[in-house]
Amino acid sequence: MTQAVKNVTAVVWPFAIIxxxxxxxxxxxxxxxxxxxxxxxxxxxxxxxKSIAKSSAVSSIGPSFSVVVVVIAMISLVGPAVTFMRTGVxxxxxxxxxxxxxxxxxxxxxxxxxxxxxxxxxxxxxxxxLGSAPYMINLLITLKPLDTLARKESKKKRxxxxxxxxxxxxxxxxxWALSTxxxxxxxxxxxxxxxxxxxxxxxxxxxxxxxxxxxxxLGIALIGGMVAAAAADTLLG
Amino acid sequence: MANEEKTKxxxxxxxxxxxxxxxxxxxxxxxxxxxxxxxLFLSFLPVAFMYFVLGYRVPVSVYLNVxxxxxxxxxxxxxxxxxxxxxxxxxxxTYIAYLAGNVKNIRVPVARSVIKKYGENPSSPRGQVxxxxxxxxxxxxxxxxxxxxxFTGSYxxxxxxxxxxxxxxxxxxxxxxxxxxFRVEESGWKKTLTWSIPPxxxxxxVHTLNIEALSDxxxxxxxxxxxxxxxxTFKRKKEA
Numbered sequence: 482m483t484q485a486v487k488n489v490t491a492v493v494w495p496f497a498i499i500x501x502x503x504x505x506x507x508x509x510x511x512x513x514x515x516x517x518x519x520x521x522x523x524x525x526x527x528x529x530x531k532s533i534a535k536s537s538a539v540s541s542i543g544p545s546f547s548v549v550v551v552v553i554a555m556i557s558l559v560g561p562a563v564t565f566m567r568t569g570v571x572x573x574x575x576x577x578x579x580x581x582x583x584x585x586x587x588x589x590x591x592x593x594x595x596x597x598x599x600x601x602x603x604x605x606x607x608x609x610x611l612g613s614a615p616y617m618i619n620l621l622i623t624l625k626p627l628d629t630l631a632r633k634e635s636k637k638k639r640x641x642x643x644x645x646x647x648x649x650x651x652x653x654x655x656x657w658a659l660s661t662x663x664x665x666x667x668x669x670x671x672x673x674x675x676x677x678x679x680x681x682x683x684x685x686x687x688x689x690x691x692x693x694x695x696x697x698x699l700g701i702a703l704i705g706g707m708v709a710a711a712a713a714d715t716l717l718g
Numbered sequence: 719m720a721n722e723e724k725t726k727x728x729x730x731x732x733x734x735x736x737x738x739x740x741x742x743x744x745x746x747x748x749x750x751x752x753x754x755x756x757x758l759f760l761s762f763l764p765v766a767f768m769y770f771v772l773g774y775r776v777p778v779s780v781y782l783n784v785x786x787x788x789x790x791x792x793x794x795x796x797x798x799x800x801x802x803x804x805x806x807x808x809x810x811x812t813y814i815a816y817l818a819g820n821v822k823n824i825r826v827p828v829a830r831s832v833i834k835k836y837g838e839n840p841s842s843p844r845g846q847v848x849x850x851x852x853x854x855x856x857x858x859x860x861x862x863x864x865x866x867x868x869f870t871g872s873y874x875x876x877x878x879x880x881x882x883x884x885x886x887x888x889x890x891x892x893x894x895x896x897x898x899x900f901r902v903e904e905s906g907w908k909k910t911l912t913w914s915i916p917p918x919x920x921x922x923x924v925h926t927l928n929i930e931a932l933s934d935x936x937x938x939x940x941x942x943x944x945x946x947x948x949x950x951t952f953k954r955k956k957e958a
Binding site: 489492493496497499500501503504505506507508509510511512514515516518519521522524525530533534536537538540541542543544545546547548549550552553556557561564565566568569570571580583584587588598599600601602603604606607608610611612613614615616617618619620621623624625627628631632635641642643644645646647648649650651652653654655656657658659660661662663667668669670671672673674675676677678679680683692695696698699702703704705706707708710711714715 | 729733734737738739742743745746747749750751753754755756757758760761762763764765767768769772774775776780781783784785787788791792793796797799800801802803804805806808809810812813814816817818819820822823824827828831832834835836839840841843844846847848850851852853854855856857858859860861863864865867868869871872875881883884885886887888889890891892893894895896897898899900901903904905909910913914916917918920921925936937940941942943944945947948949951952
C-alpha cells in the first residue's frame, strides 16, 4: 500500500463505518416491517422464523466467500477501508475494482502506482460511487410504479406475474450459466456438480423425509461444485 | 394458543391481501425511498469531504471526463439491471439488494432457496415476508463475513493451501448449478429447457456477432427478450 492510499484509508474509515451501519439499519427497518405484518396475520410461527433465519444464514455463508480472492486483491490496491465500504454497499468487489481502474486509466495512472495520489484516489472513489449511484436513482423512480403495476396484474384471474418471474429468472440464469461455462472446463464442471449436488439433497430429503436437510442445500451444492471444479482444474493443470 | 386460533378465524386471505396492498407495501416504498436517498448522500460524503475540506483535488474537467466515460460504459446496466431483479425478489428485497450489493451472487440465491423450501409464490404476502426476512438476514451474515475477511483476510488467506484458493474461484459456477435446480423443481425440466432457448440464442448472437455495445448488457438484453417472448406467448394463449 502506498502512502497516499494509507492517508486516504485513515480518512475514509469513519465514513465507511457510518455507511455500512446504515446498510444494517435499512435491513433492520425492512425486517421489522415484515415481522410486524407477520405477527398480525400469523403467517409464520416462531419456530418457522427460527428455521428461516437459520436457513438464510447458512445459505449466505457460501456465496459470501465468492468474493474472498477479489477482496484480498482489492485491499492490497486500495486499502481495507475503501474495500469494506464499497463491497458492503451495492458493490460487487470485481465491479468496484473495474470502476476504479477505469478512473485511474482516464487519468493516466494505475491503481496503487506512483501517480495514484490522494487526489487521484479521491476521484477513483468518486468513480466507484458514481458506478452504483444511478442504480439507486433508477429504483427511486421506477420501483414503486413497477410494483403497483405488478400487483394490479397479479389480481387478475390469469396473471402474467408467475410467467414474468420464470422468464426473468431463466433469461438471466441461462445467459449467466453460458458466459460462466465459456470460462473453461472446470467452471462447467462446477455448474454440473452444483446442480447434481442440489438434486442429491432434494432426493435425500424425499427419501428420508428430513426437511431440515433443505437448510443446507445451497451449502452442499457449493461444496460439491467447488470440490469437483477444483479437482478438474488440478487434473487439467 | 387461544389467541392464535382467534387470529386464524379473524383474518381471511382477502384481509391479508388488502392490508398488504395498502399499509404494508406503502411502508416498504417509504422505507426504501428514504433510505436510498440517505445512502446516496452518505456514499458521496467521503469524496466531498476529501475534495472540499482536505483539498485532495484534481481539476473538475477530470471529474467530468470520468463521469462521461463511466456513463458511456454503464448506462445500459444502470437502466436495465434493477428492473430485472424485481420479478424474482419483489419490492423490499430489491431495495435491500441495491443498497447492500451482491444481488445475483448472494441475495437472489438466498431468497430463492427459502422460497423453494416453503413452496411460496414470491409475489404473495407470505412470499414477500419470507424473502424480505431472509434477504435481511443475508445482509447481516454477509457483512460479518466481509468484516472478517477485510480485517483478517490479508493474514489468513496466504496461509490457505492453493487448492482451497482455487476452489473459492468456483463458488459462482456451483451457485449457478443450484439455482438451475431450484428453477427445475418449480417449473419442471421441460419448461426450464424450453425457456432457456432464448438466453442461449442471445448469448450465441452477442458473442458470434461480437457486438461490443451489447457485451456489457447482454444479460439484461437476455432477460428483457425472454420476458417479452413470455408475454407474447401468454397473450396468445389468453386469446386462444
